Amino acid sequence: MKKLPFMALALCLATPAFAQSTQTTADLVNTVKYRHAYQAMTELPDWVTKAAAVSVPTETLKQNGKTYLTGHLCKPHDCGDHQLDVVFSEDGKATWGLLSRRYGKTLYKLPLGEPNAETLAVLTASYHKNNPDDPAK
Known part of the structure; x- marks a missing residue:
């Protein structure tokens, strides 16, 4: 029975690591997919x-x-x-x-x-x- 709380705690602590991306925001901004939209957002009228x-x-x-x-x-x-x-x-x-x-x-x-x-x-x-x-x- 003591293993269940320990495993639940370990899973909770590990979950954010699984959800986290290794790609940074700057990496994303410089991709072909997002570059144009980012540049449009930063332009003045x-x-x-x-x-x-x-x-x-x-x-x-x-x-x-x-x-x-x-x-x-x-x-x-x-x-x-x-x-x-x-x-x-x-x-x-x-x-x-x-x-x-x-x-x-x-x-x-x-x-x-x-x-x-x-x-x-x-x-x-x-x-x-x-x-x-x-x-x-």
Whole structure:
């Protein structure tokens, strides 16, 4: 009778090993079967990459002794649900963005260009300035 609990425990511990795949996520992404879908998922929309968007005049911002330009873009005919706020370094060597996309009543914001906390705050403030009545602040 003592063997039954021991065998049950051994089986429970071994089960995850049987269910686990040896293929990593990166391996899977690089297979012919999944590569195209993965690349499509990671692409930014054309209105963002080509700046084929409705936009506002840029504004100058001074932050920590440096000068930046801020701007706002949105997808034509769907500005409420597709927006991009942008901060450009004055020398043109760096740019950061905040891509905002609404699905139903939920607003998702994706930082682009790895902005630091201060720059992300500027991007968020730009979003709020261009969306003063947005309840999803």
